[in-house]
Amino acid sequence: MSTPAPIVYTVTDEAPQLASASLLPIVRRFAAMAGVDVVERDISLAGRILAVFPDSLTEAQRQSDDLAWLGELVTKPEANVIKLPNVSASVPQLVAAIGELQAAGFAVPDYPEAPATEAEKDARARYDSIKGSAVNPVLREGNSDRRAPAAVKAYAKSNPHSMGTWSADSKTRVSTMETGDFRSNEKSVTLDGDATLSIVHKGATGETVLKDGIALPAGTIVDATYMSVAALTSFLDEAIAQTAQDGTLFSLHLKATMMKVSDPIIFGHAVRTYLAPVFEKYGEALAAAGANPNGGLGSMLDVIDGMDNGAEIRAEIDAVLGQRPPMYMVNSDKGISNLHVPSDVIIDASMPAVLRAGGKGWGPDGAEGDTNCVIPDSSYAAVYARSVDFFKQHGALDPATAGTVQNVGLMAKKAEEYGSHPTTFEMSEAGTVEVRDGDTVLMSHDVAAGDIWRMATTRSEAVVNWVELALERQRLTGYKTVFWLDETRAHDAELLKMIRPQIEAAGASDKVSVMAPAEATTDAFETIFKGENTIAVTGNVLRDYLTDLYPILEVGTSAKMLSVVKLMNGGGLFETGAGGSAPKHVQQLVEQNHLRWDSLGEFCALAESLRFAGESADDLALKVLGDTADDAITKLLGEGKSPGRKVGQDDNRDSHFHFALYWAEALAAQSDAPELAEKFAPLAKALSDKADTIREELKQGRGEAVDLGGYYRTDPAKVARIMRPSITLNALIDG
Numbered sequence: 001m002s003t004p005a006p007i008v009y010t011v012t013d014e015a016p017q018l019a020s021a022s023l024l025p026i027v028r029r030f031a032a033m034a035g036v037d038v039v040e041r042d043i044s045l046a047g048r049i050l051a052v053f054p055d056s057l058t059e060a061q062r063q064s065d066d067l068a069w070l071g072e073l074v075t076k077p078e079a080n081v082i083k084l085p086n087v088s089a090s091v092p093q094l095v096a097a098i099g100e101l102q103a104a105g106f107a108v109p110d111y112p113e114a115p116a117t118e119a120e121k122d123a124r125a126r127y128d129s130i131k132g133s134a135v136n137p138v139l140r141e142g143n144s145d146r147r148a149p150a151a152v153k154a155y156a157k158s159n160p161h162s163m164g165t166w167s168a169d170s171k172t173r174v175s176t177m178e179t180g181d182f183r184s185n186e187k188s189v190t191l192d193g194d195a196t197l198s199i200v201h202k203g204a205t206g207e208t209v210l211k212d213g214i215a216l217p218a219g220t221i222v223d224a225t226y227m228s229v230a231a232l233t234s235f236l237d238e239a240i241a242q243t244a245q246d247g248t249l250f251s252l253h254l255k256a257t258m259m260k261v262s263d264p265i266i267f268g269h270a271v272r273t274y275l276a277p278v279f280e281k282y283g284e285a286l287a288a289a290g291a292n293p294n295g296g297l298g299s300m301l302d303v304i305d306g307m308d309n310g311a312e313i314r315a316e317i318d319a320v321l322g323q324r325p326p327m328y329m330v331n332s333d334k335g336i337s338n339l340h341v342p343s344d345v346i347i348d349a350s351m352p353a354v355l356r357a358g359g360k361g362w363g364p365d366g367a368e369g370d371t372n373c374v375i376p377d378s379s380y381a382a383v384y385a386r387s388v389d390f391f392k393q394h395g396a397l398d399p400a401t402a403g404t405v406q407n408v409g410l411m412a413k414k415a416e417e418y419g420s421h422p423t424t425f426e427m428s429e430a431g432t433v434e435v436r437d438g439d440t441v442l443m444s445h446d447v448a449a450g451d452i453w454r455m456a457t458t459r460s461e462a463v464v465n466w467v468e469l470a471l472e473r474q475r476l477t478g479y480k481t482v483f484w485l486d487e488t489r490a491h492d493a494e495l496l497k498m499i500r501p502q503i504e505a506a507g508a509s510d511k512v513s514v515m516a517p518a519e520a521t522t523d524a525f526e527t528i529f530k531g532e533n534t535i536a537v538t539g540n541v542l543r544d545y546l547t548d549l550y551p552i553l554e555v556g557t558s559a560k561m562l563s564v565v566k567l568m569n570g571g572g573l574f575e576t577g578a579g580g581s582a583p584k585h586v587q588q589l590v591e592q593n594h595l596r597w598d599s600l601g602e603f604c605a606l607a608e609s610l611r612f613a614g615e616s617a618d619d620l621a622l623k624v625l626g627d628t629a630d631d632a633i634t635k636l637l638g639e640g641k642s643p644g645r646k647v648g649q650d651d652n653r654d655s656h657f658h659f660a661l662y663w664a665e666a667l668a669a670q671s672d673a674p675e676l677a678e679k680f681a682p683l684a685k686a687l688s689d690k691a692d693t694i695r696e697e698l699k700q701g702r703g704e705a706v707d708l709g710g711y712y713r714t715d716p717a718k719v720a721r722i723m724r725p726s727i728t729l730n731a732l733i734d735g
């Protein structure tokens with residue numbers, strides 16, 4: 001037995017940050033009693049902004065760069081990190097967080113939309129390192145293993161959540177490009193030796209190096225592709241016309257957070273195309289005033305309202321919207337449309353929501369309607385198209401009888417598209433883009449001005465580890481295991497060349513199969529409709545998409561998922577669920593002092609992290625601490641002590657108390673680690689004896705508005721008062 005490495009618990013944003021204020025003291029107490037430290041590291045959006053601008057802050061205001069610290073830690077075998085969801089900031093979110101910090105007296109610079117001076121360029125570069133999905137890719141030094149814990153699946157089967165009804169004549173459909181997109185233009189090569197690549201644009205005015213010095217090891221798969229802006233706009237035009245013809249809602253589904261360079265540009269083209277007559281008339285004035293469609297209609301309207309002819313432009317926008325098919329709404333009460341904010345509609349969450357709702361979205365009039373789901377790039381759109389087809393034919397999934405789709409996802413070393421933003425470029429002029437290894441041209445594309453070109457890489461060590469993980473999960477479960485790869489796609493063909501010999505050498509050729517995503521989707525639904533289980537072994541993007549899609553259909557939310565990243569250098573990263581940070585939950589807490597966030601993802605991650613600590617340090621007490629946390633989860637679900645959605649019901653805080661109570665009781669009752677049972681018996685008894693008082697104290701002030709002292713940077717003292725209202729419980733936990 002050795003001293004266990006501390007468990008690192010991340011402080012993030014919004015609902016999970018609030019939940020942590022209540023849960024973390026409990027976790028820290030239980031862990032300390034078993035001899036392991038729990039330390040916090042701040043990776044909130046506000047914390048990350050402060051960390052990169054030490055020169056703008058006073059000594060006392062400066063904050064350590066915890067993300068950089070964590071980025072180092074995850075490459076070491078002792079890493080044991082519990083990672084909660086954080087805000088992957090779109091520009092409007094980033095601007096709001098900056099404003100809040102400035103108002104609180106932190107002199108961080110404004111976000112420069114069009115940086116001109118050296119200082120602005122420097123600030124913009126620092127903000128770009130914070131924008132979008134800037135946390136997960138740094139921490140994910142391993143591949144992904146996500147599944148619904150057995151207790152969660154069992155609970156969902158006996159307490160099935162509501163599902164919308166699908167009808168065979170639903171007009172909901174998926175529209176995607178057939179040509180000119182990333183999928184169609186993709187080229188792919190595998191490096192046969194170590195290489196240092198450069199990306200060069202050759203245009204009428206000569207050569208421009210877009211990026212050089214890209215050092216990659218032998219065996220790396222390198223993909224290059226582009227989205228033709230002409231093809232994109234004509235596709236969008238057709239999709240709008242098709243929506244009008246079908247009489248459905250127009251909805252656009254992108255991933256502007258993870259794909260933080262390409263997808264805001266695509267989003268901007270959708271705004272431009274939807275409002276084409278407005279841009280024809282006022283395009284130059286809008287650009288001069290700094291109204292950027294890539295940031296969404298919402299931020300454009302803010303700029304327009306400050307323009308001299310703002311009212312006239314607004315009237316034109318309203319007139320054009322009146323001639324367009326109705327838009328799918330994020331919030332019809334507040335008039336927030338699909339095109340308002342690029343990060344409001346995120347495909348991994350938004351498409352499952354439509355599918356769960358029987359193919360319905362909300363229109364501007366607040367009524368439900370069928371929708372045309374516009375997913376410009378066709379690389380993965382077929383997954384959703386096949387889902388729609390399947391439900392039209394077979395009706396909605398029944399959570400009471402459905403089997404499960406687990407996922408093993410290729411993620412390490414910023415694999416595939418999700419690592420491509422440093423090598424994604426919007427073309428300023430027509431020409432040829434070449435990927436070169438020295439003087440040798442590996443791949444080239446002819447591009448037009450405005451096209452979005454990108455290069456993505458996949459390291460062979462990540463691939464080998466991913467295949468090992470998939471085969472291990474297959475061995476452990478015996479489930480049907482399918483690699484979702486498309487032989488006819490350039491990247492997948494290279495990947496298949498790499499993995500087939502490994503699968504064969506492992507003697508597993510008859511244990512796994514390969515299907516293109518379209519066929520694999522239908523096959524997975526056929527499997528789970530029969531009540532059977534399957535493992536989807538996917539690349540990075542489908543990892544992200546499927547680990548929301550199936551959980552949302554099977555168990556109602558991805559927040560309850562177990563999400564383990566086995567770090568390649570031996571450590572463990574335990575993500576909580578696959579869900580996000582739920583801004584609506586914060587709003588409800590502020591208005592009604594009810595936090596409906598379910599910390600089940602945190603509970604599951606905690607159990608795994610403790611078991612991992614126990615195994616790494618060969619420490620039985622820690623393993624028992626992890627196993628009993630699982631017992632507490634099972635009991636919590638069985639007793640129906642999860643948070644309710646409405647004020648007056650139990651909320652997040654009540655569920656934490658019950659988790660602590662059941663955990664302490666399970667520890668006191670077990671006999672594998674008698675010294676631990678002895679230590680926890682008094683706590684279990686005290687929590688149980690005082691349960692009524694604690695429950696009453698926890699309910700104080702419910703229904704009343706509360707003040708968190710900020711949104712992105714809350715006041716810890718205020719948050720603690722709100723999230724820990726029971727002095728009796730606090731005394732037991734802190735004592």
Ligand SMILES: NC(=O)C1=CN([C@@H]2O[C@H](COP(=O)(O)OP(=O)(O)OC[C@H]3O[C@@H](n4cnc5c(N)ncnc54)[C@H](OP(=O)(O)O)[C@@H]3O)[C@@H](O)[C@H]2O)C=CC1
Nearest residue numbers: 085086087088257349559579580581582583584596597598
């Ligand atoms: N891993 C990460 O760090 C991720 C971060 N994000 C970030 O999260 C933010 C919000 O994204 P959004 O699209 O609203 O998606 P979310 O995943 O935060 O939430 C979608 C909905 O799922 C339900 N939900 C999610 N988690 C829980 C939970 N623990 N308990 C109960 N219900 C839950 C809520 O439904 P209801 O409102 O009906 O209760 C919620 O509104 C964005 O800033 C995004 O960038 C998103 C995905 C992953």
Ligand SMILES: O=C(O)CCC(=O)C(=O)O
Nearest residue numbers: 088133136257258544578
């Ligand atoms: O990092 C992000 O922005 C989102 C991550 C995500 O959606 C996922 O991993 O499922």
Ligand SMILES: [Mg+2]
Nearest residue numbers: 348544545548
């Ligand atoms: Mg996701």
